[in-house]
Amino acid sequence: DLFHHSYEECIVIAHRGASAYYPENTLPAFKGALEMEAAMIELDVMLTSDGVPVVFHDAKLSIHSNGKGLLSYHTLEELKAFDAGAWFSPQYAGTTIPTLQEVLELVAGKIALNIEIKTEAVSAEISGGVEEKCLQLVHDLNMQHHVLFSSFDYRALRHLKKLDSEIPVALLYNRGQSNGRPPAQLMNDYQVDAFNCSYHEYMAKWGPELHQLNIPHFVYTVDETDQMQQLLDADVSGIFTNRPDRLKALIDQRRN
Numbered sequence: 001d002l003f004h005h006s007y008e009e010c011i012v013i014a015h016r017g018a019s020a021y022y023p024e025n026t027l028p029a030f031k032g033a034l035e036m037e038a039a040m041i042e043l044d045v046m047l048t049s050d051g052v053p054v055v056f057h058d059a060k061l062s063i064h065s066n067g068k069g070l071l072s073y074h075t076l077e078e079l080k081a082f083d084a085g086a087w088f089s090p091q092y093a094g095t096t097i098p099t100l101q102e103v104l105e106l107v108a109g110k111i112a113l114n115i116e117i118k119t120e121a122v123s124a125e126i127s128g129g130v131e132e133k134c135l136q137l138v139h140d141l142n143m144q145h146h147v148l149f150s151s152f153d154y155r156a157l158r159h160l161k162k163l164d165s166e167i168p169v170a171l172l173y174n175r176g177q178s179n180g181r182p183p184a185q186l187m188n189d190y191q192v193d194a195f196n197c198s199y200h201e202y203m204a205k206w207g208p209e210l211h212q213l214n215i216p217h218f219v220y221t222v223d224e225t226d227q228m229q230q231l232l233d234a235d236v237s238g239i240f241t242n243r244p245d246r247l248k249a250l251i252d253q254r255r256n
């Protein structure tokens with residue numbers, strides 16, 4: 001089950017795929033995560049202007065593709081003409097922005113998935129319906145028992161649980177929207193299943209409370225061995241890393 005606790009069971013979550021080694025949020029990065037035997041893949045989802053869920057982290061295309069302007073102002077057909085791999089290395093030229101459906105088809109039956117819904121950077125009239133569309137795809141591919149949704153946008157959390165109260169959802173700690181509420185209250189207010197936060201938030205603020213309350217929690221994004229060790233010592237439920245091979249080796253080493 002996704003929400004296990006002892007450190008041997010710490011879940012290795014490939015952040016945007018095995019993104020230290022491949023262009024993030026692309027099929028090569030997800031194949032890399034499968035090869036490295038991560039337990040879960042995290043990816044970021046937003047809608048195209050014609051309403052298709054695609055996998056990309058930034059509102060702006062220019063950071064991780066050769067496109068220009070905002071992703072959400074482009075149709076899927078326009079987006080598919082852009083290159084999302086060459087910025088990382090010429091070896092990955094020709095890699096496209098994947099649809100969520102393409103990724104689900106690649107990973108179904110092989111690994112768990114954390115679908116992070118990105119809404120913040122998109123205007124309200126075009127962000128509508130992303131939750132319905134993602135949930136529908138997850139059910140179409142029979143992945144509902146292998147998916148954890150998450151978002152920094154608490155409206156998306158509410159929307160997901162209203163659509164499907166059974167689907168696992170994690171709250172990504174957001175200082176503004178949390179407005180002083182502690183984890184236990186946030187969990188209750190949004191009826192979510194896990195609390196996710198950054199390494200720094202975990203170390204400086206939430207660690208003891210999450211443990212005392214026994215709340216499943218997944219911590220992002222940790223690539224350095226000493227920080228991984230700290231989190232394993234602290235018995236976190238899972239770690240997001242761009243280097244899933246490194247975290248996995250560390251967990252294996254500590255087990256023996």
Ligand code: G3P
Nearest residue numbers: 042044116150172220240
């Ligand atoms: O879900 C964990 C992490 O991915 C959240 O931050 O900006 O990498 O999507 P970001």
Ligand code: MG
Nearest residue numbers: 042043044116
């Ligand atoms: Mg993310």
